[in-house]
Amino acid sequence: MASDDYPDDLRYTKEHEWARVDGTRATIGITRFAVDALGDITQVDLPKEGEAVVKDAVFGTVESVKAVSDLFAPCTGKVVKVNDPLGDSPEYVNEDCYDEGWMVIVELSKPEELDGLMTAAQYEEYLKEQE
Amino acid sequence: MRYLPHTPEDIARMLRVIGAPSVEALFAHIPETLRAERPLDLGPALDEASLLAHLAELAARGRASGAEGSLSFLGGGLTPHHVPTAVDALLQRAEWYTSYTPYQPEISQGTLQAVFEFQTLVAELFGLAIANASMYDGASATAEAILMARRITGRTHAVISSGLHPHYLETAETYLSGLHPHAEQVFGAAQLDGTRGQTDPATVEAAIVAAGDGGVCCVVVQTPNYFGVVEDLAPLAEVAHRHGALLVAVTTEPVAFGALQPPGALGADIACGEGIGLASGPSLGGPGVGLFAARAEHTRSMPGRLVGETVDRDGQRGYVLTLATREQHIRREKATSNICTNQGLCALAFTIHACLLGRRGLAELAALNLAKAEYAKGLLSSLRGFSLCYSGPTFNEFALRVRGGNAAHAVDTLAGDGLFAGVALACAPDTLLVAVTEKHRKEDIERLARSLDKVCP
């Protein structure tokens, strides 16, 4: 597994979401592992700006042709920005899940929650255990 | 047994391969307590000739309004039209009727393309962007439309016009009976204007207000309504939309939209209805074919199957079942509906007939229905014993009030001679619904008038 599959500046969850922290905000998306498991993504359903998300609760879904998967929030807070282009171009998640394929930006209400998430190294270790 | 090919030698050879001593041994693991206690008693097996004789005897016990020698003005939710011979001839190709749901697109392109064409025709008829691959019938389609409006708006209440077919209302009540809050708490009624017979927008508004703040997901209106009156949907859509509700337009007579503005052009968000009158004989009302269309933004809230166009790996145009993540086999308890099997073959028959009619044919058919119905309306309402219930515009069906108040008596009396004069309404015993179509000649209509005049002078 190439390490650039899991960038070092992100934190990871067991449900295969990532979070990139920038001050009081975090950008959220799904990992390369999740993308590979899902296959070609056909639809991304995300909350609207202003809606609250709660750590470990479902905040949206991603669909492929024959499956639907829930998205679990890595942190608690309020959605301040949504990656609207995913509505018309869900393929961005397949093509570039850490950059163009980001999903929402959350204003954190409990920044300390992020400390509980995995580092890239820990996440890769976790993936190995799951095999 | 002609459908079971196994000879005793076949069975012996197969058992040897399996390694079982007998066919019965293959059932040995079924616990004794669960076994049938005796052989099935279903009467003697019949050879084909005896079978046909038996069924012909049963068929002869009735008197079919659609058979030769009968004259029928029955409608009331199912108005039979003349179905061209080509429709059933094509339907009897085994590639259509002995195939399954097109789960393997490479060897099901016939069904898939036909459904794609059906979706297009239904969308065109209703003036809406998209349609699905069909529902069971118009009544269950209406119930599903209300459920869809609940999903879209997040609201629970529905306002139902009193002009909706009573079976459709009952079906919607049954469908919603298990959900919270219960159907009896969430259905409000909008009344018909007593003179014109059209849904009164003021009562729609009153019912929405009575339901409480922001509670109504949709207003359901049938056009032409159960009493045959063509609704003016635009003001009803305006009221619904002003209160954040959707307008669901229902029809039991899609031929009307050869002459009438389609629901989509008048503000309807969802349109649904029954299409069997164009597809096949009435067959006691089943199978039918539920039509279902909606605005494009509601695509992912649709119930039922959808076929979409795509390409194969060589770039060749082809069709597949798509957006299946809405459906029960993937989303299970979170699906938009529990529907699996729909009414594929009836949808195909509808498609073939609509293609035969075409752009001009449908308009001509609609004009014929209108002219004949207007002729009948004038004739019958001039009889001493009959008067029109409503003054609003009608298409090919209208309601008559019977002097003396017993429409059923008139109908039953004439049925003995093979004249089915119309539908005597259970909900209004003095009302007779008369449907007139292209099938009726001038002299048929005149015979109806003479006969009704005789039984209700």
Next chain:
Amino acid sequence: MSDHPNRPAKPIATRQLLHPSPPIFEQGSPGRTGASLPPLDVPAIDPKAHFGALARSEPPGLPEVSEVEVTRHFTRLSRWNYAIDIGLYPLGSCTMKYNPKVNERVARMPGFAGLHPAQPVSTLQGALAVMWKLERLLCEISGFARATLQPAAGAHGELAGLMMIRAYHQDRGRHPTKVLIPDSAHGTNPASCTLNGFQIVPIKTGADGLLDIDSLRAAADGDTAAVMMTNPSTLGLFEERLADAAEIIHRAGGLVYMDGANLNALLGKVRPGASGVDVMHINLHKTFTTPHGGGGPGSGPVGVTAALEPFLPTPTVEKDPGVDGAYRLLFNRPKSVGRLRSFFGNFGMHVRAYTYIREMGGPGLTQATEMAVLNANYLRSRLKDAYPLAYERPSMHEVVFTDKRLKRETGVQTLDVAKRLMDYGYHPPTIYFPLPAVTGGAGALMIEPTETETPETLDAFADAMLSIADEARTEPETVKTAPHQTAIRRLDETRAARHPRLRWTRQ
């Protein structure tokens, strides 16, 4: 094994003169029509003048084609379909048996097809007799006291059955909220529960492939409305602990719903209504040979025990107490769940099923089940070495194989095998279902041959499956890129879902 002919199979499907037919909207010419309408013999009415603002301003975009063009179009399209009358259609849990031709003739008799549902009941006696007799036959077959013929399909029957269960509990002042459903169930089961406001409690399949009775016992309590079981299960296994399961559920105050999709395995062998089951739907389009029609119409009658009779949908067909040999429709059923559709059900399917049952008789139907189980077990024996079984227990009318071995050894997967079968001239089996068989990344092939197939057909099909397993080793790319012989190749389903194009428009 010398007991079956060992014929090396070859991809045999060939394209004959097969015509693509572009969407009908791209055919024809303005002004052309395939309509044959009667002349106007009454004064003309101009719709525009008559309806004013309500008149259609622009006619709907229907095609403009002659009858010949329509006939060619739909004949050509039909040839792009596989069908039972062309060959084996081994879709598991779909029971794609032969659809007798005589059924079609009977359903088209004018005395049946020409009946309008609003005719006076005195003129519907033949049809009501068929419905009444069919209900009695289905009850005799299934062991129930009564049945409703109203549901239009299996899932519609589930909806009706669960509604009756809810009404039964409410009539006793109870409002249980849970339905227990094995994880092997068809997706319609949980979806039908949701429509009834029930919560679903999934029950795991045990290691032996049967319902795990301890999980069931742990989940069943006073809040349990019912268990929904498919028997034989979607794994093709008879639920041997049905009696125990029924006792557990009944003791908790709940009812047993059986999904009768697989009733073809039980005719004359097990009568579920007499074996602890309270409610069961029957798919006339599976077990009783009404055609699938490319996706309907079906028919899903529901049988119930005497305790549930008051809750049957309205109307029911009853003998008329006033007139000997006459029937009536009973609308006044105060405890009924109500109506689930317009009129009385898919009567055209009732006529076909009645015709089939009367032709077969009791011994004939029992033999049908026996041959269905024999055929499934024969394929099982021929294929289980190349395609390991999902579960080793005895199979009933269908058998579930996995791609475990093939995938590990060759990288070829279930989908590839399914697509390659087309090149050999077959419709593929049901794939990636049921769920317990596809855990851990395995693919499942669920094969139901039905009783109407000859052993020669089964041998040829088995030879094809074995040949594909060989190909997976010798030329895996051929299998992975199949089908090759079909007129259209693997379709881009991702594109269809990402950018839905659900109707024809001029481009």
